[in-house]
Amino acid sequence: MNISVRNCNLWYGDFQALKNINMDISNREVTAFIGPSGCGKSTFLKILNRMNDLVDGCRITGSFHIGGVDIFDKSTDVNLLRKKVGMVFQKPNPFPMSIYDNIAFAPRTFGVRKKAELDRIVEDSLRRASIWDEVKDRLKKSALGMSGGQQQRLCIARALAANPDILLMDEPTSALDPISTGKIEALMSELKQELTIVIVTHNMQQATRIADKTAFFYLGELIEYDTTEKLFSCPTDRRTENYITGRFG
Amino acid sequence: MNSKRETGRGSRTLFSGLKYLCILCTVVSVAALVAVVFYILKNGIGKLSWQLLFGEYTGSAVSIFPAFIGTLRLIVIAVLIAVPVGIFSAVYLVEYMNNKGKLVKVIRIAAETLAGIPSIVYGLFGYLIFVRTFQWGYSLLGGGITLAIMILPVIIRSTEESLLAVPDGFREGSLALGAGKVRTIFRIVLPSAASGIVTAVILAVGRIISESAVLILTLGMVVNLIPSSVLSPGTSLALDIYYFASHGYPDEAAATSVVLLLMVILLNLLATGLGKLIKRRQGE
Numbered sequence: 001m002n003i004s005v006r007n008c009n010l011w012y013g014d015f016q017a018l019k020n021i022n023m024d025i026s027n028r029e030v031t032a033f034i035g036p037s038g039c040g041k042s043t044f045l046k047i048l049n050r051m052n053d054l055v056d057g058c059r060i061t062g063s064f065h066i067g068g069v070d071i072f073d074k075s076t077d078v079n080l081l082r083k084k085v086g087m088v089f090q091k092p093n094p095f096p097m098s099i100y101d102n103i104a105f106a107p108r109t110f111g112v113r114k115k116a117e118l119d120r121i122v123e124d125s126l127r128r129a130s131i132w133d134e135v136k137d138r139l140k141k142s143a144l145g146m147s148g149g150q151q152q153r154l155c156i157a158r159a160l161a162a163n164p165d166i167l168l169m170d171e172p173t174s175a176l177d178p179i180s181t182g183k184i185e186a187l188m189s190e191l192k193q194e195l196t197i198v199i200v201t202h203n204m205q206q207a208t209r210i211a212d213k214t215a216f217f218y219l220g221e222l223i224e225y226d227t228t229e230k231l232f233s234c235p236t237d238r239r240t241e242n243y244i245t246g247r248f249g
Numbered sequence: 250m251n252s253k254r255e256t257g258r259g260s261r262t263l264f265s266g267l268k269y270l271c272i273l274c275t276v277v278s279v280a281a282l283v284a285v286v287f288y289i290l291k292n293g294i295g296k297l298s299w300q301l302l303f304g305e306y307t308g309s310a311v312s313i314f315p316a317f318i319g320t321l322r323l324i325v326i327a328v329l330i331a332v333p334v335g336i337f338s339a340v341y342l343v344e345y346m347n348n349k350g351k352l353v354k355v356i357r358i359a360a361e362t363l364a365g366i367p368s369i370v371y372g373l374f375g376y377l378i379f380v381r382t383f384q385w386g387y388s389l390l391g392g393g394i395t396l397a398i399m400i401l402p403v404i405i406r407s408t409e410e411s412l413l414a415v416p417d418g419f420r421e422g423s424l425a426l427g428a429g430k431v432r433t434i435f436r437i438v439l440p441s442a443a444s445g446i447v448t449a450v451i452l453a454v455g456r457i458i459s460e461s462a463v464l465i466l467t468l469g470m471v472v473n474l475i476p477s478s479v480l481s482p483g484t485s486l487a488l489d490i491y492y493f494a495s496h497g498y499p500d501e502a503a504a505t506s507v508v509l510l511l512m513v514i515l516l517n518l519l520a521t522g523l524g525k526l527i528k529r530r531q532g533e
């Protein structure tokens with residue numbers, strides 16, 4: 001699904017965290033957000049599944065369309081939006097229940113009751129997150145007993161079980177070791193065949209490895225947005241160049 | 250800076266003196282506890298008979314069976330009222346008010362004050378409201394409701410603590426999957442907080458079992474009759490101890506104390522055991 005954002009401004013109380021952002025994100029691509037911390041990457045990401053609705057004093061203006069639908073329209077069901085736009089967090093957050101119940105949570109939320117169908121969704125989601133072989137013998141065991149990298153892939157599987165069109169990932173590998181990080185990056189290349197992925201990353205190598213397009217944010221503004229190759233090889237803005245050459249950040 | 254003084258003779262003597270004082274105090278506390286238990290067992294165990302526990306209360310032989318029934322009903326009434334009201338209040342404060350704001354502060358102060366009120370004051374309240382104003386007379390219902398009010402602040406406070414201990418990541422994770430607020434609370438937050446809540450409820454039951462001041466003024470201490478309805482007067486184990494001791498049955502009072510002690514110990518074990526079990530099942 002295409003994402004289209006026009007004239008996006010966001011305030012936390014008096015503080016303006018996002019300034020007049022315009023952006024189109026294409027279907028079945030990986031788009032990376034980079035920029036120094038505090039520049040608004042997570043904030044912008046969380047607009048897309050309306051997680052900012054939960055923040056007191058957060059005010060948003062602009063127009064936001066996903067697949068042509070206005071996500072802030074009164075008729076938009078925010079729960080259905082979040083089903084379509086899945087999210088993976090920086091810190092793996094499996095629920096304190098079995099692996100199976102973690103994955104089955106979203107389908108159950110949306111009314112799937114039959115065991116055979118749940119079984120199928122659970123297996124399918126775990127396979128798509130390349131973690132089925134590691135957990136197929138312990139589906140009834142608590143998800144909290146897994147390693148950090150496995151927990152993060154479980155969270156990806158849990159999001160996939162809702163059958164989303166878009167997957168938002170906020171620094172999904174920043175708490176993980178290089179091997180787990182590699183697995184998740186490989187996973188993203190697979191998943192982009194079927195979904196749109198938007199990832200916030202602190203790691204510029206990661207952006208160059210996995211992203212088709214990259215957006216550079218700085219102090220609440222979108223400074224530059226281009227194909228990853230172009231942005232990293234010949235940036236047009238001074239600030240982008242300074243950032244990617246490591247002069248600040 | 251003060252290295253000279255710290256290694257000096259005076260402070261060393263002070264430290265070892267302090268150590269012996271601590272040992273002495275520990276011995277005194279343990280001895281006091283052992284003395285209470287020993288004394289109660291010595292006097293009470295001989296009187297623990299089928300007749301005392303489950304027999305019929307007659308002019309010649311006393312029984313605590315009516316007190317078992319009374320205590321059980323009081324627990325049911327108080328728990329049925331205080332647990333849902335307490336849990337939902339805590340959910341409102343933590344999950345809907347985000348644990349901040351003026352109202353939350355006022356409720357918090359009220360709950361803390363209520364928790365500190367001597368139980369006889371709750372008893373007096375129950376007496377004035379249920380016995381006098383409602384004209385129920387002494388009754389299980391009046392006593393049970395008063396007990397519910399007494400344990401309510403405890404339940405609210407410990408449920409709040411348990412809810413606050415649930416990581417926000419669980420809530421965000423659930424909401425981000427499209428589960429609404431209500432489903433998030435019932436399927437994710439409350440189950441995650443369950444071990445703390447269950448422990449708190451069981452400990453509150455312990456307080457109900459041990460309570461006497463409230464019941465003296467609301468329940469009526471009718472020791473010989475099995476209450477026929479919740480509006481009947483009745484008795485409880487703690488009240489029976491008071492009654493037996495003051496009516497010439499000191500050994501029966503001790504025997505009842507043994508039963509009460511056992512129940513409280515069992516409840517405490519149950520509280521920790523169940524809390525741990527729930528945690529283990531969640532994989533923590």
Ligand SMILES: Nc1ncnc2c1ncn2[C@@H]1O[C@H](COP(=O)(O)OP(=O)(O)O)[C@@H](O)[C@H]1O
Pocket residue numbers: 012015017035036037038039040041042043044055
């Ligand atoms: N809930 C919030 N309330 C107030 N300010 C916030 C909140 N979340 C983020 N901010 C502020 O908004 C700015 C952008 O934050 P964020 O989007 O988290 O940055 P990034 O993800 O790029 O590191 C920061 O200055 C941060 O302090």
Ligand SMILES: [Mg+2]
Pocket residue numbers: 041042043170200
């Ligand atoms: Mg961030």
